[in-house]
Amino acid sequence: MKQTIESLPLVKEITDVLQQLGIKEVNPAYSTGLVWGGHEGRSTRTITSPADGNTIATVNMANADDYDQVVQTAQEAFKVWRKTPAPKRGEVVRQIGDRLRKHKEALGKLVSYEMGKIYQEGLGEVQEMIDICDFAVGLSRQLHGFTMHSERPQHRMYEQYHPLGIVGVISAFNFPVAVWSWNAMLAAVCGDVIIWKPSEKTPLTGVACQHIIREVLTENELPEGIFNLIIGDAEIGSLMSHDKRVPLVSATGSTHMGKKVGEAVGARLGKSLLELGGNNAIILTENADLEMALRAIVFGAVGTCGQRCTSTRRLIIHENIYDQVKERLLKVYPNLPIGHPLDSTTLIGPLIDKDAVNAFSNALEKVQQEGGTLLTGGEVLSGDGFETGTYVKPAIVEAENHYEMVQEETFAPILYLIKYSGEVENAIEIQNGVRQGLSSAIFSTSLLETEAFLSHWGSDCGIANVNIGTSGAEIGGAFGGEKETGGGRESGSDAWKVYMRRQTNTINYSRELPLAQGIKFDIMD
Ligand code: NAD
Numbered sequence: 001m002k003q004t005i006e007s008l009p010l011v012k013e014i015t016d017v018l019q020q021l022g023i024k025e026v027n028p029a030y031s032t033g034l035v036w037g038g039h040e041g042r043s044t045r046t047i048t049s050p051a052d053g054n055t056i057a058t059v060n061m062a063n064a065d066d067y068d069q070v071v072q073t074a075q076e077a078f079k080v081w082r083k084t085p086a087p088k089r090g091e092v093v094r095q096i097g098d099r100l101r102k103h104k105e106a107l108g109k110l111v112s113y114e115m116g117k118i119y120q121e122g123l124g125e126v127q128e129m130i131d132i133c134d135f136a137v138g139l140s141r142q143l144h145g146f147t148m149h150s151e152r153p154q155h156r157m158y159e160q161y162h163p164l165g166i167v168g169v170i171s172a173f174n175f176p177v178a179v180w181s182w183n184a185m186l187a188a189v190c191g192d193v194i195i196w197k198p199s200e201k202t203p204l205t206g207v208a209c210q211h212i213i214r215e216v217l218t219e220n221e222l223p224e225g226i227f228n229l230i231i232g233d234a235e236i237g238s239l240m241s242h243d244k245r246v247p248l249v250s251a252t253g254s255t256h257m258g259k260k261v262g263e264a265v266g267a268r269l270g271k272s273l274l275e276l277g278g279n280n281a282i283i284l285t286e287n288a289d290l291e292m293a294l295r296a297i298v299f300g301a302v303g304t305c306g307q308r309c310t311s312t313r314r315l316i317i318h319e320n321i322y323d324q325v326k327e328r329l330l331k332v333y334p335n336l337p338i339g340h341p342l343d344s345t346t347l348i349g350p351l352i353d354k355d356a357v358n359a360f361s362n363a364l365e366k367v368q369q370e371g372g373t374l375l376t377g378g379e380v381l382s383g384d385g386f387e388t389g390t391y392v393k394p395a396i397v398e399a400e401n402h403y404e405m406v407q408e409e410t411f412a413p414i415l416y417l418i419k420y421s422g423e424v425e426n427a428i429e430i431q432n433g434v435r436q437g438l439s440s441a442i443f444s445t446s447l448l449e450t451e452a453f454l455s456h457w458g459s460d461c462g463i464a465n466v467n468i469g470t471s472g473a474e475i476g477g478a479f480g481g482e483k484e485t486g487g488g489r490e491s492g493s494d495a496w497k498v499y500m501r502r503q504t505n506t507i508n509y510s511r512e513l514p515l516a517q518g519i520k521f522d523i524m525d
Pocket residue numbers: 170171172173174175179197198199200232233234235236237238241252253254255256257258260261274275276277278308309310409411438480481485
């Protein structure tokens with residue numbers, strides 16, 4: 001099962017990647033796009049790979065003064081950037097996309113090595129960045145509002161969208177770069193400047209992106225302060241959330257974090273875009289194409305080692321096919337190739353750290369105390385190649401939806417099998433019966449069932465798929481979820497509007513001054 005990597009020239013490979021992407025042994029605490037700051041005298045954090053425990057590099061952690069410096073630089077840059085025509089801003093983003101294409105393999109490898117997802121998924125993540133750049137380039141010519149007819153003669157009404165200012169982006173470890181690009185590339189064409197605080201667990205991919213961006217900014221003779229990076233932990237995120245100079249904070253991470261950010265931003269009546277935890281389910285009805293469904297279930301449940309916000313956590317199966325599905329899954333799970341994420345035969349890499357492993361083990365223990373039955377997996381792997389203690393065997397548990405652990409998002413590969421009987425409505429009720437509302441899916445070839453799932457009394461999630469699993473969204477649609485997932489939308493469709501302020505304009509081209517609603521207000525002179 002385990003693929004050894006001794007044969008891989010890994011050290012050389014990683015050294016080359018770090019060199020190509022400008023990662024130093026010790027990296028400064030912040031960048032304003034052109035200038036790096038915070039070179040010494042800061043606390044440091046050493047980043048090790050969850051794949052093999054080796055040190056990759058060290059980062060300096062920004063302090064409050066660094067943060068303030070970055071905000072001030074960004075404020076100045078905004079004055080220039082907002083005056084740059086949107087299609088010209090789009091041209092800069094186009095060049096960033098091209099530069100990402102050039103560095104796709106190297107950045108994909110670093111994503112894989114720093115975060116632990118397999119190389120194929122690392123490449124996919126960089127491809128998402130490229131895709132959103134392409135999308136943003138087109139968008140830069142389409143930041144349009146509606147026009148309306150006025151009730152008053154010779155009057156015209158329309159709506160326009162203006163840049164907001166500084167957009168703060170707080171990102172999670174599991175999509176260390178894609179989530180930033182979803183926000184940053186749209187915000188940039190909208191005329192905003194961006195301050196990015198990557199996860200403290202995966203800051204090196206952020207440093208790499210900043211080096212890539214720097215090349216483009218330099219070539220275009222742009223000022224510093226448009227794309228900023230600040231490396232820090234929750235404290236820096238908290239400064240951002242409380243800071244009135246940051247009109248929009250886009251935060252991706254746990255619901256616990258989102259509540260704190262939402263409260264702080266809300267208290268100052270700022271805007272927040274929250275992308276938080278999910279508890280995603282696939283419904284398998286009696287009419288499901290099981291061959292298709294099984295592939296989607298396994299990818300959704302164990303891909304990225306269960307560390308996607310859209311990972312499949314619950315499988316709601318009709319009682320008539322329950323035993324068959326269970327049997328098929330129990331055949332597949334023991335043979336899943338677990339190993340080093342840069343080994344091309346691996347499908348499942350490690351969890352991000354030992355805390356995540358403990359959360360996995362604790363969840364399995366608790367769900368069994370509640371009455372759940374562990375059917376397979378759950379072990380923490382040890383021995384040759386698994387010395388880091390971060391590799392686990394994905395687990396399947398028979399459970400009931402109301403169990404406390406089933407109601408929680410455990411960010412690890414645990415799949416809960418839940419049985420339903422009767423009509424699809426019963427399955428939908430179970431699927432909606434959690435606090436989170438990110439992604440959902442149904443596998444069925446019955447139009448009646450799939451349309452019920454998509455109807456206004458169907459899935460209550462931000463994403464509802466038919467005959468496709470819960471994970472692996474495309475950038476063209478708006479991405480986000482309801483309930484405790486936070487309600488935010490980013491990426492495609494009209495998600496760009498959150499990065500702009502909206503203005504309604506009424507223009508009078510007559511020589512009269514009629515008031516709306518026919519109000520008479522004549523001044524006698
Ligand atoms: P996390 O909440 O621990 O951290 C996320 C980010 O928030 C980090 O940058 C962290 O430094 C920052 N942060 C933490 N506390 C903060 C505070 N009080 N104020 C400001 N910033 C703070 O999450 P994680 O472990 O990195 O990521 C996993 C979680 O992210 C999962 O719950 C997953 O579902 C969620 N996620 C959601 C989406 C989505 O689009 N809905 C996408 C990816 C990940």
